[in-house]
Amino acid sequence: MKFSRSMLVRFVVKNLFSFHDETEFNLLPGKTKRLNHHKYKVNQVEVLKLSALYGANGAGKSNLIRSISLLKKMLLDSSIPTAFSTQKFRLSKSTGNEPVEMSIEFFTHSFIYYYAVSINEGIILDEYFSSLAADGEDEMIFHRxxxxxxxxxxxxxxxEEKEENKTLKKIIETDLLKTNQPLFSLLNTITNDHFIHIKEAYHWLNENLTIIYPDTKAAGLVLAIDANSHFKDFAVDTMESFSTGITDLKIEAKTIEDFLGRGKEKEIEEIKAELKNNPEKKIGFMANNTTKENVAVVNDDGEIMVKRLVFEHIGEKEEKFEFSFSEESDGTKRLLEYLPVLNNIISQSQTFIIDEIERSIHPLIVKELVSKFSADEVTKGQLIFTTHESNLLDQEIFRPDEIWFAEKNIIGATKLYSLSDFKEHNTIDIRKGYLSGRYGAIPFVGNLHDLNWHKFQDEAK
Incomplete structure (x- = not known):
């Protein structure tokens, strides 16, 4: 069976959040010959498997991820998020009347797809989708x-040449398509062999592009451990390797009545009705306000069960003790949320974008995780993340074209640029160079020396 790559190639944004002019982020390799195994190749096009984005607080790193997330949300939900109107670049008077422009390029199922959209005042002004086949032929699929x-x-x-399609086109233009609805999303719902590329691209957005924020919860972790013994073994082995004290991961199952307890009859009936009335929706998730975790709610042959993770630790005299999610440290919780990422990025062709990868995790653990992925020559996935962690700035881990910087210019607009722009030799200590300000994208703290913060304090009484 032939393996099919699915990867992000590039993303472009204009007039959204802190992005004023057209700003591009890409995973296209430069001329460096180092770490060649970091390049995935499809249709004669090479794409990098790893990228880290650095920058000072407020420089716009997270805005890049938010922009990608908004485009994904728009195409999956088939409607324009309000942020496209309310979150335009605000430090210029002219941008309020200008459209938001975004484009994304990725490959999946042996095709490279390109999607671009222009939006203003809740109306899609321009929308374009094309494919690039293995033979190098670029074909426009639609232009709206x-x-x-x-x-x-x-x-x-x-x-266009088929008569029956002319009728369908007219119906789409006059009756089906709304001005605030992506044509891409509408065509995905129409059964027509001509729209197979739409469906493949939609699947990539929905299943192969995962965005993780600092507060993202791994909702499917319980079910993955419960249903897949190989993943459970991987999870336990990984947590033990990080010296978390966890020696086993178990699944605790209770009826929904036992889990929620008395006084929750109305909530119980609503959950039961939702799952029983939707046979295809056998699984749901809900927040546990006590332990601050997401638990799985499963329709198990008509009985609604709640499943949650329990953590086993070994105490004195080799006795086993069980801990709940709330009793584990923030760092352990964060590592748990990364387990599906670590597993899938090794074995599956998926793209994971993580905002603040080092949140709540020790710098040495983060470096070890990224180093392991960097050194592995048979990985299938793609990892992109923002970070402040300078210990990762190591040319044994990254190629220069895999390190990006975000910095704001004189009018407060974010610009993105790559370390490869500086043409550094592979023996240069890039961490030292970054901290000294050689590449920019660091906080300017010189004025703190002149700050007389005592004058703002009340006199002691």
């Missing part, structure tokens, strides 16, 4: 334009 309060659509030649 809004002019004079009217939407027009152009499809690829083969589609």
């Amino acid at each position: 334009e809004y002019k004079d309060k009217k939407t027009s659509i152009s499809f690829f030649k083969e589609f």
Whole structure:
């Protein structure tokens, strides 16, 4: 069976959050010959498997991830998020009337796909989707334009030539498509062999592009450990390797009545009704306000069960003790949330984007995790993250084209640039260079020496 890569190639954003001008982030390799196993190749195009984005607080690192997340949300939900109107670049008077522009390029199922959209005042002004096949032929799949309060659509030649498709096109233009609805999302719901590329691209966005924020919870972790013995063994072995004190991960199952207790009859009935009335939805998740964890709610042959993780530790005299999620440290919880990432990025062709990868985790553990992924020559996934952790700035871990910086210019707009722009030799200590300000993207703290903070304090009484 032929293995199919699925990877992010590039992302471009304009006039959203702290991005004023058109700003590009990409995973295209430069000329360096080091760490060649970091390059994945599809259709004669090479894409990097790893990237780290550095920058001072407020420089716009997280805004890049938020922008990607918003585009994904728009295409999956088939509607324009309000942020496209309320979160335009605000430090210029002209941008309020200008559209938000975004584009994304990725490959999956042996095709490279490119999607671009322009949005203003809740209306999609321009939308474009194309594919690049293995033979190098670039084909426009659709182009949608809004002019004079009217939407027009152009499809690829083969589609336009068939008479029945002309009728479908007219129906889409006049009856089905709304001005605030992505054509990409609408076509994904229509059964037509000509839209197979749409469905493959939609699947990549939905299943292969995962974005993790500092407060993201690994909702599926309970079920993954419960159903997959190999993943459980991987999870236990990983947690033991990090000296968390955890020696086993167990699943505790209770009826929903026992779990929620008395006084929750109405909530119990609502949950039961939701799962029983939707046979295809056998699994749900809900927050446990006591332990601050997400627990799995499962329809098990008509009986609604709640499953949660229990952590086994070994005490004195080799006795076993069980701990709840709330009793574990923040660092341990964060590592648990990374378990599906670590497992999938090794064995599956998926793209994971993590904001603040070092949150609540010791710097040495973060470096070990990234180093292991960097050194592994048979990984299948792609890891992109933002960080402040300078210990990762090591040319044994990263290629220069895998390290990016975010910095704001004189008008407060974020610009992105790569370490490869500086053409550093592979023997240079890039961590030292970064901390000394050689590459920019660090906080300017010189004025703190002149700050007389005592004058702001009340006199002692």
